[in-house]
């Protein structure tokens with residue numbers, strides 16, 4: 001498990017390095033999903049493709065969770081504003097994001113918040129995975145947003161609650177589509 005995980009991390013790191021050679025290039029590593037489509041790439045410029053979704057880390061922009069989510073929607077305005085603050089559904093997806101941020105940030109907002117007594121995703125997907133750090137989630141009634149943090153140099157980026165007006169770097173995600 002651990003070895004596979006490390007392999008995965010170096011693989012996603014490779015993707016990052018490859019894709020950062022030309023930020024304007026269409027996404028790399030994008031398999032052709034269906035034959036015969038007149039398609040370019042599954043992701044908008046600056047976004048990278050992984051496992052059916054397009055991701056972009058904003059590692060030098062600081063926004064509150066609601067504003068960051070609006071920024072993600074605005075990024076995808078040409079395709080129906082389907083982007084949102086990133087939801088995370090597996091250990092692999094959590095690790096993939098580590099490859100995207102690549103040490104630029106110790107923490108970043110993720111797209112879940114506490115509303116109506118439960119955790120909900122900004123993008124409307126199920127809350128079916130968590131990576132809470134020990135002792136978390138702390139005080140979700142007041143600290144009702146979430147960020148992933150590198151804690152004590154741990155690259156697995158565990159989650160902690162945070163005030164929703166806390167401005168932090170963030171990652172956007174939307175379902176890939178060819179166009």
Ligand SMILES: *[C@@H]1O[C@H](CO)[C@@H](O)[C@H](O)[C@H]1NC(C)=O
Nearest residue numbers: 036037038039040041178179
């Ligand atoms: C593919 O898309 C390009 C750009 O939109 C268009 O110019 C071209 O005619 C299309 N080709 C086919 C076979 O549909």
Ligand SMILES: *[C@@H]1O[C@H](CO)[C@@H](O)[C@H](O)[C@H]1NC(C)=O
Nearest residue numbers: 070071073074075076077078
């Ligand atoms: C929304 O996106 C457009 C580009 O598509 C950009 O010019 C504009 O500044 C963005 N607006 C906000 C509020 O980020």
Ligand SMILES: *[C@@H]1O[C@H](CO)[C@@H](O)[C@H](O)[C@H]1NC(C)=O
Nearest residue numbers: 013101102103104153154155
């Ligand atoms: C990221 O930071 C860690 C810990 O400081 C370091 O070991 C690693 O080499 C860095 N990776 C990159 C790509 O800079």
Ligand SMILES: *[C@@H]1O[C@H](CO)[C@@H](O)[C@H](O)[C@H]1NC(C)=O
Nearest residue numbers: 065066113114115141144164
């Ligand atoms: C966080 O909680 C505050 C206080 O209840 C509420 O006003 C705000 O809308 C919540 N924000 C989010 C993103 O859930």
